[in-house]
Amino acid sequence: MAHPSTVILGTGSYAPPRVLTNEELALQVDTSDEWIRTRTGIRERRIADDAVAASDLAVEAARAAMSDADLEASDIDLLIVATITPDYPMPATACVVQRKLGLRTNSACFDLNAACSGFVYSLDTAAAMLGSGRYRHALVIGVEKMSSIVDWTDRNTCVLFGDAAGAVVMGMSDERGAGLLGTRLGAFGEGTELLWISDGGSRTPITQESFANHSHRLRMKGKEVFKLAVRGMEDACREILEQHHLRADQISLVIPHQANLRIIEAISHYLELPMDRFYINVDRFGNTSAASIPLALDEARRLGRIQRGDLILLVAFGAGLTYGSALIRW
Ligand SMILES: CC(C)(COP(=O)(O)OP(=O)(O)OC[C@H]1O[C@@H](n2cnc3c(N)ncnc32)[C@H](O)[C@@H]1OP(=O)(O)O)[C@@H](O)C(=O)NCCC(=O)NCCS
CATH class of the missing domain: 3.40.47.10 (Thiolase/Chalcone synthase)
Known part of the structure; x- marks a missing residue:
C-alpha cells in the first residue's frame, strides 16, 4: 500500500552568470528599456555561454536540490527533465543528466515537453509514479536554454526569455495532508x-x-x-x-x-x-x-x-x- 503523501524534500536552482540587460538588447534590436519594463516588468535576463547546454544548467540545479534533500545520486530512481530546449532532438536530456550525475542505471529517465507548464506537469507525473510505490525518490528538473531557440532579430520575442534551471527532489512521507x-x-x-x-x-x-x-x-x-x-x-x-x-x-x-x-x-x-x-x-x-x-x-x-x-x-x-x-x- 502506498504512503499517504508526496513531499518535496529539497530544492535547488542555477542561472548562468552572464546578465543581459534591456539596455544591451536595445543595441541589438529596435527596443528600449522603458518599453520592455513597462510592458513586461523584465529588467534583465541570464544568458548561457554558447558551449553550455540545458543539461549543464540542469546538473547544477539538481546537485543543489539533492544536497538540500541530503540525498545521494544513488538514492534517486526517477528523473524527469521538463524542457523544450533539450541538448539534442534525441536522446532525452534526462539521460545526459543521469550520466553526468552518476544516477543508477535502473533509474527511469525521460524528458517531458509541456513548455512553460512543464514543471507542474512533471510534478504531477512524478507524484503519480512515486504514489505507485515503484519508485522511492524522484528528481524533477525544469531547465531551459531559451537563448538557443529565440530569434535574436525579432523584438516581439527576444526581449522576453532567459536561461536557467530549477530542481526538486520528491519522496514519500507518512505525514498526512502534507506535500x-x-x-x-x-x-x-x-x-x-x-x-x-x-x-x-x-x-x-x-x-x-x-x-x-x-x-x-x-x-x-x-x-x-x-x-x-x-x-x-x-x-x-x-x-x-x-x-x-x-x-x-x-x-x-x-x-x-x-x-x-x-x-x-x-x-x-x-x-x-x-x-x-x-x-x-x-x-x-x-x-x-x-x-x-x-x-x-x-x-x-x-x-x-x-x-x-x-x-x-x-x-x-x-x-x-x-x-x-x-x-x-x-
Ligand atoms: C509580448 C507582449 C509583451 C507585448 O505586449 P503588448 O502590450 O501586447 O504589445 P503589442 O503586441 O500590442 O505591441 C505593441 C507594439 O509594440 C511593438 N513591440 C513589440 N515588441 C517590442 C519591443 N521589444 N520593443 C519595442 N516595441 C515592441 C509591436 O511591434 C507593436 O507595434 P505596432 O503597434 O506598431 O505593431 C505581451 O503581449 C505579452 O507579454 N504576451 C504574452 C507573452 C508571454 O507571456 N508568453 C509566454 C507565455 S508562457
Whole structure:
C-alpha cells in the first residue's frame, strides 16, 4: 500500500552568470528599456555561454536540490527533465543528466515537453509514479536554454526569455495532508500555433528556407497568448482552490510562471489576492519557461518566504497551449 503523501524534500536552482540587460538588447534590436519594463516588468535576463547546454544548467540545479534533500545520486530512481530546449532532438536530456550525475542505471529517465507548464506537469507525473510505490525518490528538473531557440532579430520575442534551471527532489512521507495536495492540468490544443517553432519537427523538417526566414526559431502571437494566459492561469487557480474547498486568501504564497508582470498583476486582480502574496523574479530572469517555477520556488524558500505548514500554489501557462496548477502544503 502506498504512503499517504508526496513531499518535496529539497530544492535547488542555477542561472548562468552572464546578465543581459534591456539596455544591451536595445543595441541589438529596435527596443528600449522603458518599453520592455513597462510592458513586461523584465529588467534583465541570464544568458548561457554558447558551449553550455540545458543539461549543464540542469546538473547544477539538481546537485543543489539533492544536497538540500541530503540525498545521494544513488538514492534517486526517477528523473524527469521538463524542457523544450533539450541538448539534442534525441536522446532525452534526462539521460545526459543521469550520466553526468552518476544516477543508477535502473533509474527511469525521460524528458517531458509541456513548455512553460512543464514543471507542474512533471510534478504531477512524478507524484503519480512515486504514489505507485515503484519508485522511492524522484528528481524533477525544469531547465531551459531559451537563448538557443529565440530569434535574436525579432523584438516581439527576444526581449522576453532567459536561461536557467530549477530542481526538486520528491519522496514519500507518512505525514498526512502534507506535500503535494493536488494538481489541475489542462491544455488548449487549438492554440498550438500561437506560440511555437514551426520547423525542425516531422511536419516541416529544417530546410535552407527555414534558416532564411527564421522559422526554426520561436514565434508568438503575444496579444492572444497574453489573454489566454490570464484566463488559463486564473481558471487553474480557481479550480484547484474549489477542489480543495479553499479561499484564495488562505494561500500563503503563489508562485506563478514568470512570463510577464502584467499577467501576474491581472491574476492578482481577478483572484482578489494582493501582489505581496505572489513571488516575483521576472524582473531579474525574464521568462525561463519550464525553469521559471522551480527557480522561483527555490529562491522563495531561500529568502524565507516559505515556512513549514504554508499553503503554496504553483500556477503555469505555456506553449501547447498548456496550463496547470499545483497545491502544496509545505
Ligand atoms: C509580448 C507582449 C509583451 C507585448 O505586449 P503588448 O502590450 O501586447 O504589445 P503589442 O503586441 O500590442 O505591441 C505593441 C507594439 O509594440 C511593438 N513591440 C513589440 N515588441 C517590442 C519591443 N521589444 N520593443 C519595442 N516595441 C515592441 C509591436 O511591434 C507593436 O507595434 P505596432 O503597434 O506598431 O505593431 C505581451 O503581449 C505579452 O507579454 N504576451 C504574452 C507573452 C508571454 O507571456 N508568453 C509566454 C507565455 S508562457
